[in-house]
Amino acid sequence: MIEEITAQGLDAERFINEKVMEIKNAVGDGTAxxxxxxxxxxxxxxxxxxxxxxxxxxxxxxxxxxxREGEAGQxxxxxRKLGVTVRIVDARKEFFSSLKGITDPEEKRExxxxxxxxxxxxxxxNASGAKCLLQGTILTDVEETVAGIKxxxxxxxxLGIDPQEAFGYRIIEPIVRLRxxxxxxxxxxxxxxxxxxxxxxxxxxxxxARVIGEATPERIETVRKATVVxxxxxxETGAFxxxxxxxxxxxxxxxxxxxxxxxxxxxxxxxxxxxxxATPTKxxxxxLDQLARQILREVPGxxxxxxxxxPKPPSTMEAV
Ligand code: XMP
Numbered sequence: 001m002i003e004e005i006t007a008q009g010l011d012a013e014r015f016i017n018e019k020v021m022e023i024k025n026a027v028g029d030g031t032a033x034x035x036x037x038x039x040x041x042x043x044x045x046x047x048x049x050x051x052x053x054x055x056x057x058x059x060x061x062x063x064x065x066x067x068r069e070g071e072a073g074q075x076x077x078x079x080r081k082l083g084v085t086v087r088i089v090d091a092r093k094e095f096f097s098s099l100k101g102i103t104d105p106e107e108k109r110e111x112x113x114x115x116x117x118x119x120x121x122x123x124x125x126n127a128s129g130a131k132c133l134l135q136g137t138i139l140t141d142v143e144e145t146v147a148g149i150k151x152x153x154x155x156x157x158x159l160g161i162d163p164q165e166a167f168g169y170r171i172i173e174p175i176v177r178l179r180x181x182x183x184x185x186x187x188x189x190x191x192x193x194x195x196x197x198x199x200x201x202x203x204x205x206x207x208x209a210r211v212i213g214e215a216t217p218e219r220i221e222t223v224r225k226a227t228v229v230x231x232x233x234x235x236e237t238g239a240f241x242x243x244x245x246x247x248x249x250x251x252x253x254x255x256x257x258x259x260x261x262x263x264x265x266x267x268x269x270x271x272x273x274x275x276x277x278a279t280p281t282k283x284x285x286x287x288l289d290q291l292a293r294q295i296l297r298e299v300p301g302x303x304x305x306x307x308x309x310x311p312k313p314p315s316t317m318e319a320v
Contacts, residue, residue: 004139007181012189016048019174023052026172027132031056033125033169034134035116036086037067038075039202041136041175044183047190048174049134050084058128059084062120064112065092066206066220069228078196091120092217099208099215103248105320106151108215112205113153117167125169132170133163139179140275141204150316153204179274200231200241201275209318213248222246225299226265233291239281240272244295245319253303262303265295269307270317278312 005015023032034049036042036059049057059079063072076086098111121133141152145159156163156171163171175183180201187197208215210223226244234242247264254260267288272278292305308315 002139002142002177004179005177005182007179007185010178010182010185012185015186016051016189019048020052023049023134023172023174026170027053027056030132031058031128031130032132032134032172033058033060033121033128033130035059035121036061036075036079037202037204037206038071038078038196038199039136040180040183040187040197040199041138043079043136043192043196043199044187044190045134045136045174046079046084047082047187047192051190057134058124058130059086060124061086061088062116063088063090063092064095064116064206065217066095066112066208066215068202068207068231069224078193082191082193089120089124091115094119096215096217101214103213108208108320109151109153109205112208113151113156116153117156117163122167122169125167130169132172134172134174136183137173137176138183139177142176150318181274200239203318205320209320210243210245212246212319219246222263222299222301223265226295226302229294229298230267230291233287233294234269234283237269237281237283237287239269240275240278241317242267242269242281243318251304255303260303263301264304264306265299265302266306266308266319267291267295268317268319270312272312272317275317278317280307280309280311283307 036046046059061072072088079086094115098115102108137154141155142158144150145152145155184197203209207220207223211219223246230242230244245266250261253262269281270278271281295305
């Protein structure tokens with residue numbers, strides 16, 4: 001049982017000092033690796049790790065091909081300004097070949113976990129001689145995985161997998177007692193810019209969690225383009241999270257006077273405090289109308305746009 005530290009009960013300075021000491025003790029005079037996605041959790045862990053280890057922590061951004069438009073360069077740029085060098089590792093081919101032909105959600109998650117931890121990070125850790133991986137698992141990730149709701153890709157030991165045996169390195173999880181609101185507080189105290197600690201959550205399996213059915217490069221590109229529109233239009237809503245989802249089934253549409261058996265995008269926008277429960281944001285019809293028009297105009301092959309009105313539970317926030 002992991003004991004929760006609530007955002008209200010969190011003393012940011014004390015927490016940071018304790019975690020910096022813990023990381024220093026765990027790594028000793030060795031080196032460590034951390035994978036940064038640019039989300040709140042991994043960004044916070046990157047700053048904690050660098051405070052503890054300085055240049056003895058190597059930060060990598062794994063370009064899986066499943067990330068959002070321009071994300072790798074953007075994240076590396078923000079961290080460069082914070083004095084942290086980020087190495088971008090191109091693993092697109094490996095991720096797409098492991099996802100080929102897989103449509104089951106849990107199998108997709110497992111394939112991503114395998115490529116991410118065993119193949120890509122395993123290789124990086126081996127080549128660097130590092131003994132541990134620092135990662136930003138939070139309490140909600142652990143709970144939902146252990147409860148069997150969804151296998152979050154960063155939950156390893158809590159599922160009874162020994163990372164040393166399975167991947168060849170140890171895993172340190174400094175923020176595992178926190179939830180998202182607590183992590184934001186720590187990120188802010190560590191000097192992350194607001195554009196990072198206020199960033200909406202983004203799932204570990206990235207855009208593949210938003211493609212129902214097979215995550216091919218083409219289908220990922222479709223959801224990536226729809227994500228650009230959704231994030232642009234819903235940025236000002238102050239909602240907890242918003243996303244585009246690509247459906248597997250097609251519907252009959254028409255374009256230029258001809259039948260177009262096209263794809264469907266579902267938009268979700270959530271109000272939530274900690275992602276355990278959530279309700280759809282009451283968007284105005286004007287915004288919904290703009291979402292539809294701009295997605296239909298900017299995303300090739302899409303003929304239908306819908307808005308999700310179901311709360312979590314019984315829905316979950318991501319579709320897959
Ligand atoms: P769900 O979909 O479980 O998402 O209601 C809750 C929050 O966790 C974020 N998140 C993930 N969701 N797989 C997920 O399904 C992951 O690996 C993951 N990592 C983070 C999700 O975006 C939402 O904020």
